[in-house]
Amino acid sequence: MAFTVGAAGSSSHVADRSIGARCPVVTVPARPVAANAGPGPDGFNYGNGRLRVHLWSNGVLRAGTLPGGGSIATISRDGSIHAKVGWWVRDVAKLSIMGRRLDRAAPPLRSHVPSGYGPADDIGASLGFQPTGLTFPTAGCWHVVGNAGNARVTFVVEVTALQ
Numbered sequence: 009m010a011f012t013v014g015a016a017g018s019s020s021h022v023a024d025r026s027i028g029a030r031c032p033v034v035t036v037p038a039r040p041v042a043a044n045a046g047p048g049p050d051g052f053n054y055g056n057g058r059l060r061v062h063l064w065s066n067g068v069l070r071a072g073t074l075p076g077g078g079s080i081a082t083i084s085r086d087g088s089i090h091a092k093v094g095w096w097v098r099d100v101a102k103l104s105i106m107g108r109r110l111d112r113a114a115p116p117l118r119s120h121v122p123s124g125y126g127p128a129d130d131i132g133a134s135l136g137f138q139p140t141g142l143t144f145p146t147a148g149c150w151h152v153v154g155n156a157g158n159a160r161v162t163f164v165v166e167v168t169a170l171q
Contacts, residue, residue: 031111031149034067035163047137052096058159059103060096071147072170081167088145089167095138101157103138110164111149118143 037053041062045051052060064070064080071081071089081091097103107117120141144150144167154161 031164031166034149034166035063036067037063037065040065047094047096049096049098052094054163055096055161056159058098059154059156059161061154061161061163062094063163064165067164068166068168069144070168070170074170083169084143087147088143089147089169090141090143093140093142095140095154095156097135097138097156097159099157099159100135101159103140103154103156105140105142105152105154107142107144107150107152109144109146109148110151114148115145117150117152118145 035054039053041051041053049057049060052062053065054061054063069081069089069091071079071083071091073079081089083089095103103121105117105119105121107119108114120143122139142152147167147169149164149166151164152162
C-alpha cells in the first residue's frame with residue numbers, strides 16, 4: 009500500500025518505518041518544540057507556514073494512564089480513544105479535521121473544533137492557537153487531514169492503548 013502524506017514546509021517529514029505490520033508509514037515531526045515556545049507557530053512541530061499541529065514525537069498516540077499518572081489520550085467505555093490536539097492557524101479560517109483508518113474498516117474520526125480562540129470573523133473562524141478534540145473510534149493506523157481555508161496538513165498516526 010502506498011501513501012502520499014505530509015505538509016508543505018521544511019519542518020516536517022514522513023518517515024517510512026514499520027510499527028508492527030499494521031501501520032507501515034507514520035508521520036514523525038522533524039524537530040522538537042522548545043519548552044518556552046508558547047502558542048505561536050514555533051509551538052507546533054508539524055505543518056507549514058499557514059497551518060501547524062503538535063504531533064506525538066514518535067508517530068504513535070498511546071492512550072491510557074502513564075506510569076506517572078497522567079495521560080496523553082483517554083480510552084472511553086466504547087473503546088474509542090480521545091486526545092486533545094493543539095493546532096495553529098495563520099489565516100482567519102475555520103479549521104476542519106477528518107480522518108480514516110487505513111489498516112481496516114472503521115467509522116471515521118470524530119473531531120471537535122471549539123470556537124472562541126483568537127480573533128474571529130463572522131463565521132467563527134479564528135486566527136492563532138486552536139485546541140481540538142480528536143476521537144479515534146478504534147486503535148489502528150489513521151490518516152488525518154486538517155484544513156483551514158486553502159491550507160492543509162495531513163499525517164498518519166498509529167493509535168494504540170498502553171499495555
